[in-house]
Amino acid sequence: MTAPTKPNPSSPSADALHGPVIDWFEENARDLPWRRAAAGPWGVMVSEFMLQQTPVSRVLPVYEQWLARWPRPADLAKESPGEAVRAWGRLGYPRRALRLHGAAVAIAERHGGDVPTEHAQLLALPGIGEYTAAAVASFAYGQRHAVLDTNVRRVFARAVTGVQYPPNATTAAERKLARALLPEDEHTASRWAAASMELGALICTAKNESCVRCPIAAQCAWRLAGKPEHEGPPRRGQTYAGTDRQVRGRLLAVLRDAVGPVPQAALDRVWNEPVQRARALDGLVADGLVEPLPGRLYRLPLS
DNA sequence: AATGCGTGGTT
DNA sequence: TAACCAAGCAT
Numbered sequence: 001m002t003a004p005t006k007p008n009p010s011s012p013s014a015d016a017l018h019g020p021v022i023d024w025f026e027e028n029a030r031d032l033p034w035r036r037a038a039a040g041p042w043g044v045m046v047s048e049f050m051l052q053q054t055p056v057s058r059v060l061p062v063y064e065q066w067l068a069r070w071p072r073p074a075d076l077a078k079e080s081p082g083e084a085v086r087a088w089g090r091l092g093y094p095r096r097a098l099r100l101h102g103a104a105v106a107i108a109e110r111h112g113g114d115v116p117t118e119h120a121q122l123l124a125l126p127g128i129g130e131y132t133a134a135a136v137a138s139f140a141y142g143q144r145h146a147v148l149d150t151n152v153r154r155v156f157a158r159a160v161t162g163v164q165y166p167p168n169a170t171t172a173a174e175r176k177l178a179r180a181l182l183p184e185d186e187h188t189a190s191r192w193a194a195a196s197m198e199l200g201a202l203i204c205t206a207k208n209e210s211c212v213r214c215p216i217a218a219q220c221a222w223r224l225a226g227k228p229e230h231e232g233p234p235r236r237g238q239t240y241a242g243t244d245r246q247v248r249g250r251l252l253a254v255l256r257d258a259v260g261p262v263p264q265a266a267l268d269r270v271w272n273e274p275v276q277r278a279r280a281l282d283g284l285v286a287d288g289l290v291e292p293l294p295g296r297l298y299r300l301p302l303s
Numbered sequence: 304a305a306t307g308c309g310t311g312g313t314t
Numbered sequence: 315t316a317a318c319c320a321a322g323c324a325t
Binding site for chain 3: 047048049050051052053054055056057058059093095096099126127128129130131132135147149150151152197200201205206207235237238239241
C-alpha cells in the first residue's frame with residue numbers, strides 16, 4: 001500500500017506547477033485587506049490569528065475594527081486582555097484573542113514594538129505555531145518558507161500524491177514534500193505560498209472542487225487517476241451541541257455583552273445542568289478568559 | 304498523538 | 315437536517 005503522502009510516479013514536477021499556479025494567482029487573487037501593503041506585518045499577523053479555523057467572510061469586519069482600534073502591537077499591548085476578548089466578538093476560539101494580546105505584549109517588550117522577522121522569534125510568541133510563523137514570515141516579509149495549511153495540504157494531496165484528502169494530522173512526509181516543492185528564489189517562494197493556498201481556498205476546495213477552472217488540472221495526479229474517493233479513517237467529526245464548548249460559548253457571550261462584573265446568577269441562566277455549567281466556568285477561569293471576583297461576580301480579565 | 308477549543312454557513 | 319467545513323494551537 002502506497003503511503004498517502006508519497007508522490008505518484010506520474011506526479012507533476014515542481015517547475016511544472018509553479019508557473020501556472022502563480023500566474024493564476026496574479027489574475028484571481030482576492031483583494032483582501034491584509035494583502036495590501038498598508039496592512040504591514042502587524043495586519044498580516046492579526047489576520048493570521050483570526051483566520052485560524054475561521055472563514056474569511058467572518059474575519060473581514062472584525063479585522064477592520066481591530067486594525068482601526070489597535071494599529072500597532074503596542075496599542076493592543078496597552079489594553080486589558082479582556083478588551084481583546086470582547087473585541088473578538090463571535091469569531092470563536094476566544095483563546096486566540098488572549099494569545100494575540102499576549103503576543104502584542106511580548107512584541108512590545110522584547111521586539112521594540114515591531115513584529116519580529118525571524119521564524120524562530122515568531123514561533124516563540126503565544127498562539128503562533130509552525131503554520132502561522134511561516135505565514136507571517138512569508139506574507140509579511142517575503143521570506144522563503146513552506147507554508148503548510150489545510151488548503152495547501154489538500155492541493156498537494158491531490159495534485160502530487162493523487163489522493164482526495166491529506167492525512168488527519170500533518171505528517172513528516174507532507175513537510176518534506178512541501179519543502180521539495182518550494183521554489184529556490186525567495187520572492188517566487190513567497191508568491192508560491194500565497195498562490196497555492198489561494199488555489200486550495202477557491203478552486204481545489206474540500207467539497208465541490210472546480211477542476212474546470214484549475215490551472216494545473218492537466219497535471220493533477222488525483223484527477224488523472226479518475227478522482228478516486230477518499231479511503232481510510234474518516235476525519236474526526238466535531239460535535240458541538242451539548243458540549244462544554246457550547247456552554248463556555250454561552251457563558252462568555254454574557255460576559256462580553258456586559259459592561260461590568262456579572263453575578264453568578266446571571267451566568268447560571270445560560271445552562272440548566274449545574275455540574276457541566278460549573279465545569280465550563282472553571283475552565284474559562286483556568287484558561288484566563290474569565291476573572292472571578294469576590295461576591296460571586298465574574299468579568300473578562302483585567303490583567 | 305489524540306483531544307479540546309467556538310461559531311455560523313452550507314449541503 | 316445533522317454533518318461537514320473554515321488560513322491551527324497547545325497540551
